[in-house]
Amino acid sequence: MTSPQLPPNAYTNAPQQHPNLILGSLQLLFWLVFRPSAWRNHLERIDPALDSDSSLIILLRQGRWRNLSLWRLFIQAYFILPILIPIFVDLQGAPSSASDHAGFLYNLAREMEKSAKKQGVTLPSLAREVLKSDPFTYFSEWLDKVEQALEQNTALLALDEFEVLDNALVKGRFDEQDVLGMLRHLIQHRPRFKVLLAGSHTIEEYQRWASYLINVQVVHISYLKEAEARQLIERPVKDFTLRYEPNAVERVLQLTRCHPFLVQLLCAEIIVLKNEQDPSIRRLATLADVEAAIPEALQSGGFFFADIQNNQVDATGQAILRSIAAQGEGAIVSRQTLLQQFPDADITFKLLLQRELIEEVDDGYGFQVELIRRWFV
Template identity: 25%
Template sequence: MSPKNPYITGNPVGDTHAFVGRADIVREVLSVLKHNENNAIVLFGQRRIGKTSVLHELETKLPKEGPYYPIFFDLLDKSNWPLERLLQDLAKKISDVLQQEQPNLGADPKTTFREVWLPELLKGLPSEKILVLLLDEFDVLDDLDNEGKQPASAVFFPYIRDLLNTDHQHLNLVFVIGRKIDDMTKIAKSLFKTAPHKRVSLLAYEDSIELIRLSETNKTLKWTKEAIEKIWELTHGHPYLTQHFCSRVWENLYNKNPNELPTATLKEVETVEKTDILEASRNALEWLWDGLPPAERVVASILAGAGAKTISEKQLEQLLQDNGVRMMLEELQQAPRILQEWDLIEEAEGQYRFRVELLRRWIAESKPIKKVQQELDRVEPVADALYHAGNELYKNGRLKDALEPLRKAISLNPHHVGANVLLANILLALKKANDALEILEKLKTYNPNAARTGLIKTFLTLAHSSKNEDEQLKYYKRVLELDTGHPEAKTKVQKIWGRRGDKAYKKGQLNEALKIYQAANLNEKAKKVQQELNRSAQELKQAKRFERRQRITVIRDMIRTHWKSTLETVGVIALFVGTYFFFESFT
């Protein structure tokens, strides 16, 4: 008999050997079921955390724990169904599990299900029996569809609320949702406001170790302590990633056709870590990622890109700013707290870090901040809908009509990048460059990258419309601050400074001309002026040398003339003195 891989990936593990832990959740559900004052409980948690597995485990376990008829009903693919079809399908599922004849809800399924069929079914149950509806992915009914129509929850949730009051003694509901109750619509919150709720979180360390050692239980693979600790370090109790990682290690070892019971060592774990685990988990991780709100995606991307180290709130804010995102939106400011509540990150001594290292690596690799920044536009759904309305008008050439919805979008979400960029472009087309500039300057304060192209176009437009060279230079310099190699701006700046240099040159102000040419990178003209200045300097030097020689000649001639005169005078004096002393000798 061939060895069997004990790890289950991609499917719920409830009611299988691979289901471990979750005893606290089962206890909480049983506690609610045993008390009539609450006949509903909400289980919530991030995607791929094991919520559906918990429901399947309850489906098997509840009949063993008490007088329960659990009915598992998945709503994932039913968000666009009309209520009548939804109730017909639910009634059929209940009838199948209870082995009753197929239901006939007639022409008015809504009324028949609530007022006739379900009450009669509950009345027909043994007095001590309780029907427990396990409603999976219940929150998908609370989403707006692509056309912005009323969500299914607007009809179904009030209906469910009425059902909860049908028969407290014989009807209980367990709701599973993939987000927090606070993130749902008001009508959904009203349904859950009195119901207790329980988070489905990461597995505890002991449960994770039990999960890793499943292959030891079925005697197909042993694990070294180092290998187990490495998997815990990478998955940190995430049930899907733990199962998937262990399964890859198991498959790799059995692909070698071992002759004896293999042992997974640190080397085998590191091989999976460094090869294909992230790519192999991509679909599941994309599904998890899609469940995050836009602001949380932005912050998660920034934190993941910073590495495995811890990040303070101040450092996080700086990283956001460095990437062109400013912590202005309330959603962005609340994102770290929400990511903690979803078990994606944890706080340690005032610092944030990812709880699951594999997830961090995947986000850093697949969801860098440049790809994620556009998510901010969907933070406020109404604003985003207005933006798309304005965009359609713009595409149809109705530029002026597009202004109002775009301005309303920005009033609801001042940081909606798409609306700001489009509004600025329309204003430019309508020859309102200064208005466009005002919008883009604000955009630049929190998303410089998004504002860059529009600012360049606006500054060029303002430069073209100005007849003042100083103003033109100012706008072209602003363009070059944004793009140092912009060809038109470089050419225009050179021409303006070239004209100013030529003017100084004609006036004979060679030093001023040289300074201007050099600043404008007009190298040929600067070289020509430099040569002229060099020649002038050489000529001046030669003139000074000639003048100095002339002065030396004049001084020398003067000295010679003066010396000759002096010698002649000294001779005469000497003659008189000699004559005097000659006659004195005879007296």
């Protein structure tokens, strides 16, 4: 926090980069693919004169050797660039909203082209009219040209929100065998591409996907370790001057269970709260501050909680969660009691456990994360 009047909200900026060159390089790759705002904030922290929309390749071509931090960035770039060129496609956008295969493949190619351009890589264009007669054949031929444009590089094709594409398959807009067969062929037979599917659901929940993607590796992203969460709370950036009382840190950990998004969400609201307080108490977060920030966190993070409620559980799951939530913080409801209320919900209980919304304690169930419980009260 650089200003005594209005400290910037460090929890919404890029976190401090890992000091290890290799791990820091992987961190950069993650920011480039999934958190472009963190990449921009990282560049601004290195040198405010840098164009925050620049990619690694563009920065290297500019040859801007300003300071030690830039030297470090360029060294890390050489770890990343010969390996992967990240190409990000949000399937919640145009690709999955298309009305037919030609529209889907055209939008997919266009998003790939736009994403690659941000990395300083020019991919060939694909005309929509070409796809109308035989969309998958012409898309495959376009991929041949893309591989030529990649030269010796490999593209990391990151497809986010794959569940949205599944909804389009269920509605019958796209043919399952054609679309998923194309994806499987891409994974198996195009070594210049590495495919990353990201979503809040598991492949096992989508049987049609599981049968096509039998050779994929599932990476489960869960909670931070406690030491990592403490660092995120107390030292999200270098020279962070807000201090937390020990019981305030413990309370943040209790409320979030070290969930990375929820830690940042709650701490961001604590910062907002502190900015409204008298300067004499602004730089020390107390237990009372943490408690006061909870309602604001539930409101500002509403999209996160609403996604759990509306997209990750069905009506029975919602009823189970509300029933457990009503018992209060830390409550464990016996399995027998819940089965009396929901006698045919064995599959739902398994899903709630798989989603890490509840956990089994002795012979009962309770919420894993207190902030999520608060949402369902």
